[in-house]
Amino acid sequence: MKPTDNNDIEYFHKVVDCQYACPAHTPVPEYIRLIAAGRYDDAYMINWESNVFPGILGRTCDRPCEPACRRGRVEEEPVAICRLKRVAADNKEDIKKHMPQGPFPDNGQRIALIGGGPASLTVARDLAPLGYEIHLYDEWKKGGGMMRTQIPSFRLPESVLDEEVNYVLDLGIHTHFNTYVSSMKEVLADGYDAVFVGTGAPRGRDLSKIPGRKEGDANIHIGIEWLESVAFEHTDSIGKKVIVLGGGNTAMDCCRTSRRLGGEEVTVIVRSPFKDMKASDWEIVDAQREGIPIRNNMPPKEFVVKDGKLVGVLFGKVRAEYDDNGRRSLIPTGEPDEFVEADDVIIAIGQDNSFPWIERDLGITFGKWDLPVLDKTTFQSTLPRVFFGGDAAFGPENIITAVAQGHQAAISIHLFCQGMDLMERPDPFVQMTSMKMGIHEWMYDSGIAMDKRFQVPHVQNDKALSDIRVEVELGFEPPVGFKEAMRCLNCDVQTVFEKDLCIECDACVDICPTSCITFTTNGTEEDLRTRLMAPATDLTQDLYVSDLLPTHRVMVKDENVCLHCGLCAERCPTSAWDMKQFFYGVTKASEVCQLVLE
Amino acid sequence: MSYLKPAFTHPQLQPNRVGYLKKDYEGVISTLCAGCGHDSISAAIVQACYDIDLEPHRLAKLSGIGCSSKTPAYFLSNSHGFNSVHGRMPSIATGANLANKNLIYLGVSGDGDTASIGMGQFVHVIRRNLNMTYIVMNNGCYGLTKGQDSATADHGSINKTGQPNPFQAIDLVGMALELNASFVARSFSGDKSQLVPLIKAALSHQGFSLIDVISPCVTFNNNAGSTKSYDYVREYMQQTAQVDFVPPRKALSVDYDQDQSMEVTLFDGSEILLTKLKPEWDPTDRHSAVNRINNAKANGEILTGLIYINSEAPDLHGLLHTTDTPLNQLQEQDLCPGTTVLESINDSFR
Numbered sequence: 001m002k003p004t005d006n007n008d009i010e011y012f013h014k015v016v017d018c019q020y021a022c023p024a025h026t027p028v029p030e031y032i033r034l035i036a037a038g039r040y041d042d043a044y045m046i047n048w049e050s051n052v053f054p055g056i057l058g059r060t061c062d063r064p065c066e067p068a069c070r071r072g073r074v075e076e077e078p079v080a081i082c083r084l085k086r087v088a089a090d091n092k093e094d095i096k097k098h099m100p101q102g103p104f105p106d107n108g109q110r111i112a113l114i115g116g117g118p119a120s121l122t123v124a125r126d127l128a129p130l131g132y133e134i135h136l137y138d139e140w141k142k143g144g145g146m147m148r149t150q151i152p153s154f155r156l157p158e159s160v161l162d163e164e165v166n167y168v169l170d171l172g173i174h175t176h177f178n179t180y181v182s183s184m185k186e187v188l189a190d191g192y193d194a195v196f197v198g199t200g201a202p203r204g205r206d207l208s209k210i211p212g213r214k215e216g217d218a219n220i221h222i223g224i225e226w227l228e229s230v231a232f233e234h235t236d237s238i239g240k241k242v243i244v245l246g247g248g249n250t251a252m253d254c255c256r257t258s259r260r261l262g263g264e265e266v267t268v269i270v271r272s273p274f275k276d277m278k279a280s281d282w283e284i285v286d287a288q289r290e291g292i293p294i295r296n297n298m299p300p301k302e303f304v305v306k307d308g309k310l311v312g313v314l315f316g317k318v319r320a321e322y323d324d325n326g327r328r329s330l331i332p333t334g335e336p337d338e339f340v341e342a343d344d345v346i347i348a349i350g351q352d353n354s355f356p357w358i359e360r361d362l363g364i365t366f367g368k369w370d371l372p373v374l375d376k377t378t379f380q381s382t383l384p385r386v387f388f389g390g391d392a393a394f395g396p397e398n399i400i401t402a403v404a405q406g407h408q409a410a411i412s413i414h415l416f417c418q419g420m421d422l423m424e425r426p427d428p429f430v431q432m433t434s435m436k437m438g439i440h441e442w443m444y445d446s447g448i449a450m451d452k453r454f455q456v457p458h459v460q461n462d463k464a465l466s467d468i469r470v471e472v473e474l475g476f477e478p479p480v481g482f483k484e485a486m487r488c489l490n491c492d493v494q495t496v497f498e499k500d501l502c503i504e505c506d507a508c509v510d511i512c513p514t515s516c517i518t519f520t521t522n523g524t525e526e527d528l529r530t531r532l533m534a535p536a537t538d539l540t541q542d543l544y545v546s547d548l549l550p551t552h553r554v555m556v557k558d559e560n561v562c563l564h565c566g567l568c569a570e571r572c573p574t575s576a577w578d579m580k581q582f583f584y585g586v587t588k589a590s591e592v593c594q595l596v597l598e
Numbered sequence: 599m600s601y602l603k604p605a606f607t608h609p610q611l612q613p614n615r616v617g618y619l620k621k622d623y624e625g626v627i628s629t630l631c632a633g634c635g636h637d638s639i640s641a642a643i644v645q646a647c648y649d650i651d652l653e654p655h656r657l658a659k660l661s662g663i664g665c666s667s668k669t670p671a672y673f674l675s676n677s678h679g680f681n682s683v684h685g686r687m688p689s690i691a692t693g694a695n696l697a698n699k700n701l702i703y704l705g706v707s708g709d710g711d712t713a714s715i716g717m718g719q720f721v722h723v724i725r726r727n728l729n730m731t732y733i734v735m736n737n738g739c740y741g742l743t744k745g746q747d748s749a750t751a752d753h754g755s756i757n758k759t760g761q762p763n764p765f766q767a768i769d770l771v772g773m774a775l776e777l778n779a780s781f782v783a784r785s786f787s788g789d790k791s792q793l794v795p796l797i798k799a800a801l802s803h804q805g806f807s808l809i810d811v812i813s814p815c816v817t818f819n820n821n822a823g824s825t826k827s828y829d830y831v832r833e834y835m836q837q838t839a840q841v842d843f844v845p846p847r848k849a850l851s852v853d854y855d856q857d858q859s860m861e862v863t864l865f866d867g868s869e870i871l872l873t874k875l876k877p878e879w880d881p882t883d884r885h886s887a888v889n890r891i892n893n894a895k896a897n898g899e900i901l902t903g904l905i906y907i908n909s910e911a912p913d914l915h916g917l918l919h920t921t922d923t924p925l926n927q928l929q930e931q932d933l934c935p936g937t938t939v940l941e942s943i944n945d946s947f948r
C-alpha cells in the first residue's frame with residue numbers, strides 16, 4: 001500500500017466516524033469533551049456554529065452519527081451523541097452574547113428565502129452577518145417549517161423551537177409570515193440578488209386508488225396535513241379506534257399524537273415486514289412503549305364505509321420475497337383478508353415535492369419526480385440566481401441534512417453575489433494540535449470508561465399521554481451527562497505516526513489493547529488485511545500505513561477499533577506516535593460566531 | 599501516565615483451544631520505561647502461552663530483582679507467581695519444582711540478577727537440569743539501579759555515562775553450553791517472529807531451557823557505542839529471517855535463511871557479525887554447537903536462534919528418581935506406609 005499522507009485532511013476526517021457521518025460535520029468529540037468539562041456554553045456554540053439548532057436536534061435529530069460511532073463497534077452501543085447535545089442546550093447560560101451581534105453593515109444586496117424551515121433559516125444565519133438584506137417568506141405564522149408543523153410538541157417543546165428559531169430571526173431577518181408565495185415570477189420581479197427555495201416536500205402521499213377512499217374521506221386523513229392541523233390546534237381530537245398506515249417516522253408521530261387526542265386503540269399497520277420499516281428504531285420503541293401495536297405484512301385493500309361512515313379497513317396478507325438484487329416483492333400468502341375496525345385512519349406513507357408556485361417558463365428546469373435540476377455541490381438551479389436546499393432540493397430527508405445543504409447554499413449565494421466562481425469552495429478549517437502535556441501526560445482524558453450507554457429517562461406514560469405538550473424525554477441530568485460523555489473515545493484525537501522516529505521496539509504493538517498495530521512487510525490492501533494482529537474485515541475503516549522502515553517493514557494500523565487511548569504514544573520511547581487533536585470545521589459563508597475556545 | 603489498561607479488546611479475536619483470550623494471559627499495565635525491551639519479551643510470553651493453549655493455572659512464574667524481574671507483574675496474571683530476592687530465583691524454582699513437578703516453571707531474570715549476584719545459583723540450576731524455562735532479559739546493565747554495567751556488558755561497550763566497559767563479558771549462552779544445559783537459545787526482544795517460537799519450544803522442553811534475550815534498556819544503555827542498543831538492533835533486524843512457528847510437542851524445525859550474517863562496526867573499530875544458524879546446523883549435536891559458538895565468538899559474531907537442544911537428558915526428577923506423584927500431593931500413608939513395608943525394606947538389606 002501507499003503510505004498514508006500525514007497531511008491528508010480527508011484521511012483524518014474519516015477517522016472521526018461520528019463527525020464524518022454528520023451531514024453538517026459537527027465536531028462531535030470536541031463538544032462532548034466540553035460537556036464533560038461542564039462547559040455547556042462552549043459545547044452549545046460549537047453545535048450552533050455547525051448545525052444551528054442544537055436544542056432541537058438534541059431531541060429530534062435523525063442522528064446518523066450514532067450508527068457510525070466507533071464505540072458501537074467496540075461494545076454494544078454507541079455514545080448517546082444526540083442526547084448529549086441536548087445536555088449542552090439544556091444547561092447553557094445566556095448564550096446570545098456569544099452569537100454575532102447585529103446590526104450588520106448593509107452590503108446593499110437582497111436575498112429572498114422562500115419557506116421558513118431549517119434550510120432557509122440556516123441560509124439566513126450564515127448570510128445575515130455579511131450584511132445581506134434577507135427576506136424570509138413562510139405560509140405559517142411562525143418560522144421553523146416542519147419542525148413546527150410536523151414534529152409534535154411531546155418530542156419538541158415549542159419553547160425550544162421558538163428560542164432557536166429566534167436566535168436566527170433576531171439577526172435582523174425581515175420575516176413575511178402568513179405569506180404563501182404563489183408565484184416565483186413575482187419574487188424574481190422583485191429584484192432580489194438571489195433567491196433560495198427552502199419550501200420542503202409539502203405534499204403527503206394519498207391512497208386515492210383504494211376503494212372507499214372518497215366515501216370515507218371525512219375520517220381519512222393525510223398524515224402531514226393532520227399533524228399540521230394538530231400543531232396549529234385546529235384538530236384536538238380523534239376517534240377511539242385509529243389505524244395509522246405506514247412504517248416511517250411520520251407514522252410514529254401520527255400514532256403517538258392520536259394516543260394523546262383520544263385514540264384508545266391505536267394500531268400502526270404496515271404493508272411490509274417489520275425489519276423493512278423506515279422509522280428509526282427509537283421512534284418505534286417509543287411508540288410501542290405507549291401501547292401502540294405494530295402489525296406488518298398487511299397492505300390495505302379497502303376502506304370499508306357503512307351508512308356513509310368509515311368503519312374500518314380491509315387488509316390483505318403478504319410476505320416479502322427478495323430477489324438477488326435485494327429488490328423486494330410482496331407476495332400474497334393466500335390467507336383470508338382481515339378487517340380491522342377504525343373510527344379514523346391516518347395515511348402516513350410518505351411525502352412528495354411539489355412546486356405549483358414556480359412557473360415553468362422562468363428557466364428553472366425540473367427533472368425526475370418534479371424535482372429541480374441542481375448542481376450537487378452548489379445547489380444552484382438552472383436559473384443562476386435561484387438556489388434550492390433542504391427537502392425541496394433532493395426530496396425529503398431530515399433537519400440536519402437541510403442545515404448542511406443550507407450552509408452550502410449560503411456559500412454559493414455569497415460567492416454568486418460577489419461575482420465569484422461558485423466551484424471555488426472554501427477549504428475546511430483544520431487544525432492538528434499535539435495533546436502532549438508531559439512525558440506521558442495528555443491534554444485529554446485518555447482513560448477508557450467502561451460504562452454502558454445510559455438510558456434517557458422518560459416521564460410516566462399516563463402523564464405523557466394526558467397532554468400533548470408534555471415532553472416525553474427528560475434529558476440527562478448533568479451528572480449522567482458527564483458519565484455518558486466519558487464514554488466517548490475522543491476519535492478526533494488522532495494517532496499520528498512519524499516513521500523517521502520509530503526504532504521498531506514494538507512497544508506500541510505490545511500495549512495496544514485492541515491489537516490495532518502491526519509491523520509487517522508491505523502488500524496490497526487486500527493482502528495486508530489478512531496479515532494483521534487482528535482481523536481487519538471492516539472495509540469502510542481505513543488502514544493507516546507508514547513508509548518503509550529500516551527493517552523493510554511498514555507500520556500498519558487498522559483504524560477500526562482504535563480506542564484513541566494514547567497508550568501507543570505513551571509507550572513509544574521516541575514519540576514516533578503522537579496523539580494530535582484534529583479539528584475539522586466546515587467553513588461557513590461567514591465567521592458567524594466567536595467561539596469561546598481557549 | 600496511564601495506570602490502567604482499557605478492558606476492551608478487539609471484538610473479533612478468538613479464544614484459544616482451552617477457551618482463553620490472549621488478554622487472559624496479560625498482566626497489569628507495565629511501569630517500565632516506554633520502549634523497554636523487557637515489555638516486548640512480556641508480550642512474547644503472553645503470545646506464546648496463548649498460542650500453545652496453556653491453561654494459566656498450570657504455570658508458575660518466578661523472578662529475582664531488577665526491571666526484568668518486575669515483568670511477571672505484567673504478564674500471566676492468572677498464573678502462580680513468586681518474586682524472590684536478588685539472584686535467588688533458581689533456588690525458589692528448584693524448591694517449587696521439587697514439591698510440585700506438575701507445574702510449568704517460567705523463570706524470568708536479568709543479566710545482573712543472573713550473571714552477577716545470581717551466578718552461583720544459575721550454574722547449579724543448569725547442572726541439575728531443573729525442568730524450567732529460564733529467560734534472561736539481557737540489557738547489559740543494571741537497569742533498575744540506574745544502568746551500571748553488568749557482567750554481560752561487552753568489553754568496550756559504552757553505556758549512558760560514556761565510559762567504555764573495561765571488563766570481559768560473561769556469555770551466558772557459552773556458559774550454559776559448557777555446563778551441558780539441555781536447551782540453549784539466544785534471541786532479541788525486537789524479533790518476536792523468532793522469540794515467540796523459541797519460548798513455545800522452551801516451555802515444551804523437558805529439562806532446563808535457557809533463552810538469553812537481548813533486550814535494550816532504552817533509558818541507560820541505548821546510546822551510540824552500546825552493543826545492546828536499538829540502533830545496533832535495527833541493523834540486526836535487517837538481516838532477520840522469519841522463524842517458523844514451532845508447534846508444541848512436535849520435533850523442532852526452525853527455518854533460517856542461509857548466510858544471514860552482517861558486520862556491525864563498534865566504537866573501537868572491531869566488528870560484530872550477526873549470523874543466523876544455518877539449515878545444516880545440527881542443534882542436537884553439542885560438540886558442533888560448542889564449536890560453532892566458539893567460532894562465532896572468534897569471528898565477532900552473535901548467534902541467535904536455537905543453539906542447542908538435548909531432549910533426551912533426564913531432568914532433576916529423573917536424576918533423583920522421584921515418585922510419579924508430585925511430592926506435595928503425597929499423603930501420610932504414602933510417606934509412612936507402616937511397619938509391614940518397613941520390615942520388607944529392612945529385609946531387603948539382610
Ligand SMILES: Cc1cc2nc3c(=O)[nH]c(=O)nc-3n(C[C@H](O)[C@H](O)[C@H](O)COP(=O)(O)OP(=O)(O)OC[C@H]3O[C@@H](n4cnc5c(N)ncnc54)[C@H](O)[C@@H]3O)c2cc1C
Nearest residue numbers: 115117118119138139145146181199200390391397398399
Ligand atoms: C411528521 C414528520 C416528523 C419529522 N420528524 C423529524 C425528526 O424528528 N427529525 C428530523 O431531523 N427530521 C424530521 N422530519 C423531517 C424534517 O422535518 C424535514 O426534513 C425538514 O424540516 C426539512 O427542512 P426544510 O427547511 O427543507 O423544509 P421544511 O421544514 O419543510 O420547511 C418548509 C416551509 O416552507 C413552507 N412553504 C412551502 N411552500 C411555501 C410557499 N410557496 N410559500 C411560503 N411558504 C412555503 C412550508 O409550509 C414550511 O413551513 C420530520 C418530518 C415529518 C413529516
Ligand SMILES: Cc1ncc(C[n+]2csc(CCOP(=O)(O)OP(=O)(O)O)c2C)c(N)n1
Nearest residue numbers: 664665666684708709710711739740741742
Ligand atoms: C541483595 C541485593 N543486592 C543489590 C540490590 C540492588 N539491585 C537491584 S536491581 C539490581 C540489578 C538488576 O539488574 P538486572 O538483573 O540486569 O535487571 P535489569 O533492571 O537490568 O532488568 C541490583 C544490583 C538488591 N536489590 N538486592
Ligand code: SF4
Nearest residue numbers: 018069070488489491
Ligand atoms: S466515540 Fe466519540 S468521537 Fe468516537 S465516534 Fe463515538 S462519539 Fe464520535
Ligand code: SF4
Nearest residue numbers: 512562563565566568
Ligand atoms: S490509541 Fe494506540 S494503543 Fe490505543 S487503541 Fe489506538 S492504536 Fe491502540
Ligand code: SF4
Nearest residue numbers: 631634665741815816
Ligand atoms: S531502566 Fe532500562 S531496563 Fe529498566 S525499565 Fe527502563 S529501559 Fe527497561
Ligand SMILES: [Mg+2]
Nearest residue numbers: 708709737739
Ligand atoms: Mg539488566
